Amino acid sequence: MxxxxxxxxxxxxxxxxxxxxxxxxxxxxxxxxxxxxxxxxxxxxxxxxxxxxxxxxxxxxxxxxxxxxxxxxxxxxxxxxxxxxxxxxxxxxxxxxxxxxxxxxxxxxxxxxxxxxxxxxxxxxLDPAWGPRLPASSSRALPTPARPAPGRILHLLTNSLPYRPSGYGVRAQHVALCQRDVGLDPEMVTRAGFPGNEGTTGVGVSDTIDGVTYHRLSPGLEPGLTIERVAQSTAAGLLDLVAQRRPVLLQPTTNYVNAQIALAVGEAAALPVVYEVRGFLEQTWISQMGEGAESSERYTAVRAIETACMRRATGIVTLSETMRADIVERGGIDPERVAVIPNGVDVDRFVPGRRDEALAARLGIAATDTVVGYISSFVRYEGIGCLIEAAARLRQRGRNVVLLLVGDGAARSELEAIAARTGLDRDGGVIFTGRVPHVEVERYYRTIDIFVVPRTNDRVSRLVTPLKPFEAMAMAKALVVSAVPALLEIVREDETGRSFPAEDPAALADAIEALVDDPAARRRMGEAARAWVSDHRTWAHNGQRYLELYQRLGVV
CATH class of the missing domain: 1.25.40.10 (Tetratricopeptide repeat domain)
Structure with a gap:
């Protein structure tokens, strides 16, 4: 054979x-x-x-x-x-x-x-008719007579600091602090199973961070349960907590699972619900999948259930005017019930300072290098690939620029491949630091001369304003952003920063090059940026915004 x-x-x-x-x-x-x-x-x-x-x-x-x-x-x-x-x-x-x-x-x-x-x-x-199974009587939730604790608000979160260091957790902590500063009494509540579902064990049913109480609902809940089981456990725990803590208001934060839980418990306990919409997760998913996914069952159903939750809520908080416009355009939502309470920054923590020479030396950055940087999660819609290509162009033009990328994520291997393909990874042209502790992030900001937010032209980028630009502005860094509506809300052209057409590496290289060649313009823009966030985007300002919304809705 x-x-x-x-x-x-x-x-x-x-x-x-x-x-x-x-x-x-x-x-x-x-x-x-x-x-x-x-x-x-x-x-x-x-x-x-x-x-x-x-x-x-x-x-x-x-x-x-x-x-x-x-x-x-x-x-x-x-x-x-x-x-x-x-x-x-x-x-x-x-x-x-x-x-x-x-x-x-x-x-x-x-x-x-x-x-x-x-x-x-x-x-x-995803069924609008879904709701957690609660006791037929809500008597155990609010004993009679029930006397709510003045100004007490229970915020329902998916996760939080210190176990998940992210912008979501940072904002939650500052929301609590700014509300406390105006006489409110916020307490934070995390979904059942957190942080055990992320590998952290031995956590009690509550802890305190800078004086803010975090209630941990069933922190040791069996990992791997379905989202419905987790939601059911969260609802039962939240109802018990309402009985104990006697809030005047429930405030769930993105996404719809938290909103559905809070709306059901709020109905059972006769409490108003303000839904804090920090993002449109269906749009985030589209940014990963491509525009063709808009016809998918997931996109259609998630957008519908999010809209249904917004309509049922007593009030809505969101982060930007572009997000507010999207919410109102869905229909059936009174614009007066939607308040913009933007991301902010602690200007007492994020202060300008000289480059951290010890860190620069450890990273291999020379005194003559101009450092272009970004601090973020490495996901596609951040547009970091465009920034790498722009930096490579600048190096080819003979500019002494070093690209400092702080963070990590699913797109890292692809970004490293782009750096290799463009030659930027040679001779120290790009530095990938990986994740860094949140307490050290200021050191990296001080090492950066020009901070770039190169988000793509996806719908999620057009709508949602990230947290990091405000921190960079507070550090008096020259800012370059892609020209998407959510970012143009915070940049005054040639005053607090510069913009470039999204996903255009040549235009981005030109915008950065102009600032590389003009240190005086960098200083002027950085100082103006810090002044602007100090006047318009501090967490301290947000406390009064929350209080005014609650008073307008008649809930405090």
Whole structure:
């Protein structure tokens, strides 16, 4: 018998191994593009292997192109399960449930059963009629006679400091502090299971941060529960807490899960609810998936349930005028009930100062280098790839610039690949620090000369203003931002900063170069930026804004 030898390109493992190797070398985007191009001509088995790898690399659109060339096999449990996983990643929950149920009937596997349970829980909470099961009588929530504690507000959060250091937690802490400064009595409440669900164990049912009380609902709740089980446990815990703490108001913070819980408990306990909308998570998801995902079941359902929660709330707080306009345009929401209480900054903590020479030396930054930097999570809509390309152009023009990128995230390997492709990673042109402790972030700001916020032109970037620009402005840094509405709200052109067309590295390079060549303009803009945030964007200002909203709504 004569042995047959397969050509390398036809071997069922050749394409998957090439994808893995290319990804491992930091060229994930190239790997996925190659897989997508090769997929339609591949065998069913090879396409399935490539699709699984694409899903693992969080590229469901590539997995979809690979599987589209091969129809489903109704008798193949693994094929059906793979398509169920793909549908889930694409936000098509009903299709995901159908595929996974079919796979489970053919071949019983705990993993597929667990995925079905997860999908059904997600679908349940996206139903406007969903609500947690609360006692038929709310008598245990508010004893009779119930005398609310004056000015006491319970804020419901998904997570918080110190266990999750993020802008979400930083704002929550400052909301509590600024409310306390105007005579209110805020207390923070985190969802059931936090922080145990993030690997932190041994946490009690409450702790205190700078005098602010944080109630931890079931902090040791079993990890891995469905979102519906977590929501149910949170609602029960919040109802008990209402009985104990006797607030005058409930204030859930993004997302709709927190809002649904607070609205149900508020109805049971006859308490008003102010929903703090800090972002539009359906838009954040679109920024990761692409505009075509707007037709998905997930996008449509999340936007609908968020809108329903906004309509039911007594009042709404949001972060910018662009966000307020989006909320009002949804319809059925009185503009008078929507208050803009923007992100702010502690100008007593974030103060200008000389470059941290010890840190600069450790990072390999020379005294003659102009440091261009950004501090953020590394996700696609931050536009950091555009900033890397702009910095590479400046180095090619002979400018002594060093790009300092502080943070980490899912896009890091792709960003490192861009730095390698453009040559910026040679001779210290770019520094990736990884995450740094929040208490040290000022040292990194002081090391930066020009702070760039290069957000993309995605809808989420056009609507939501990030926290970091305010910190940079308080540190008197020259600011360059992409020209999206949410960022143009905070920059006065050539006065407190400069803007450039989003996703245009050539224009960004020109904007940065002008400031590299003009240190006096950097100083002038930095001083004006600090003056502006001191007058308009301090956390201290926000306390009065909250108080005025509550008084207007008649809840305090």
């Amino acid at each position: 004569t042995a047959r030898t397969r050509r390398g390109s036809d071997h069922p493992f050749a394409a998957p191994l090439l994808l893995i190797a290319t990804h491992a070398s930091g060229r994930t985007a190239e790997a996925l593009a190659t897989a997508a191009a090769a997929g339609p001509a591949s065998s069913r088995r090879t396409s399935a292997r490539l699709a699984r790898l694409a899903l693992a690399l969080e590229a469901p659109e590539v997995a979809a192109r690979l599987l589209d060339s091969h129809p489903p096999i109704a008798s193949d449990a693994r094929d059906l399960a793979l398509r169920g996983q793909l549908a889930l990643a694409l936000g098509e929950y009903t299709a995901a449930r159908t595929y996974l149920l079919q796979a489970g009937r053919l071949e019983r596997r705990m993993r597929w059963s667990g995925m079905v349970t997860k999908v059904e829980a997600e679908l349940a909470l």
